[in-house]
Every structure is written in structure tokens, then in C-alpha cells.
Amino acid sequence: MPRTKVTFETVRKIGLALEGVKESTMYGALALKVGGELLACKAINKSAEPDSLGVRIDFDQREALLAEAPQTYYVTDHYVKYPMVLVRLSTIRTEELRDLLSSAWKYVTAKKTGNRPAWTRERS
Numbered sequence: 738m739p740r741t742k743v744t745f746e747t748v749r750k751i752g753l754a755l756e757g758v759k760e761s762t763m764y765g766a767l768a769l770k771v772g773g774e775l776l777a778c779k780a781i782n783k784s785a786e787p788d789s790l791g792v793r794i795d796f797d798q799r800e801a802l803l804a805e806a807p808q809t810y811y812v813t814d815h816y817v818k819y820p821m822v823l824v825r826l827s828t829i830r831t832e833e834l835r836d837l838l839s840s841a842w843k844y845v846t847a848k849k850t851g852n853r854p855a856w857t858r859e860r861s
Contacts, residue, residue, distance in 0.1 A: 743826045743834055745779060748790055751835050752777060755842045769838075774845045777838060780823050784813035790824040791816065792841045798822075802837075809833070820844070 741747075745767055752758050752769040761770045768778035780789040794802075799822045802810040809828040816823060824837070 741831055743829050743831055745790070745826070747831060748777060748826070748834065748838070751831075751838050755838065757846075758842070771842060771845050776841050776845050780816075782813070782815045784815045785823055786811075786825060788826045790826055791821050792824055792837055793819075793821050794837070794841055794844055795820055798840060798844075 749760065749767065749769070753760065755771070755776075757771045758769050758776060759771070761768045763775060763778040764781060766779040766781045769776045775793055777790055777792045780786075780791040785791070799810075799812065799820070802822055803812065806828075809825055811823050811825070812821075813823065824834070829837075
């Protein structure tokens with residue numbers, strides 16, 4: 738069965754299906770936000786590879802993704818201090834993206850309500 742190419746339109750459709758997610762922009766690039774908080778956006782920093790997506794997740798989940806699938810997930814110096822992982826859209830499967838955006842939604846909405854564990858807070 739051929740694999741469907743994941744695009745920013747795929748990201749948009751999956752993200753907008755999550756409760757409260759709205760399309761927005763971040764520094765002029767496509768972004769998805771929930772309750773005004775960033776969920777995911779096109780990674781436009783010059784350190785990011787083309788066709789990459791930045792997704793907000795906790796640091797522990799990011800470390801696990803980087804260890805499990807470095808061909809799909811990465812981080813650059815610019816993003817290392819932020820609870821975000823970069824995703825190569827050319828290598829992620831639609832179901833993986835759906836799971837990742839769902840995790841990001843849980844992370845962002847828990848942060849918004851103050852219900853996330855202390856170990857997930859941003860590092861300084």
C-alpha cells in the first residue's frame with residue numbers, strides 16, 4: 738500500500754480536528770494554536786530543514802522521539818531550550834503525526850490550565 742505524503746495541509750486538517758484548535762500564524766508562517774497557545778507551526782528558523790514542522794511537547798517525550806526515530810525527529814540549537822521537537826514531514830506517517838499532535842494538544846492544554854507536572858515546565 739503506497740504511503741500518503743504528509744504535507745502542511747495534512748498537519749492543518751489533523752490539527753483543526755482537535756478541540757479548540759485554530760489556524761493562526763507565527764512570525765508569518767502557518768501555525769496552529771489552542772487557547773492562544775502555540776501547538777505546532779512551520780519551522781521557519783534558518784536552522785530548521787525545509788518542510789519541517791515544530792511541535793510543542795515536553796522535554797522527556799522529545800528525548801524519547803529523538804532516540805527512537807532520529808530520521809524523523811530532530812532539534813537544532815535554536816529550539817533546544819524550548820519544549821518543541823522538529824519533524825521532517827517527508828518521513829513521518831500520518832498516524833504518527835496524528836498521535837504527535839494529540840500529545841502536543843494534551844501538553845499545551847494541561848499547561849494552559851496549570852495541570853501539567855513540574856518536570857514538563859520549560860527549561861531556563
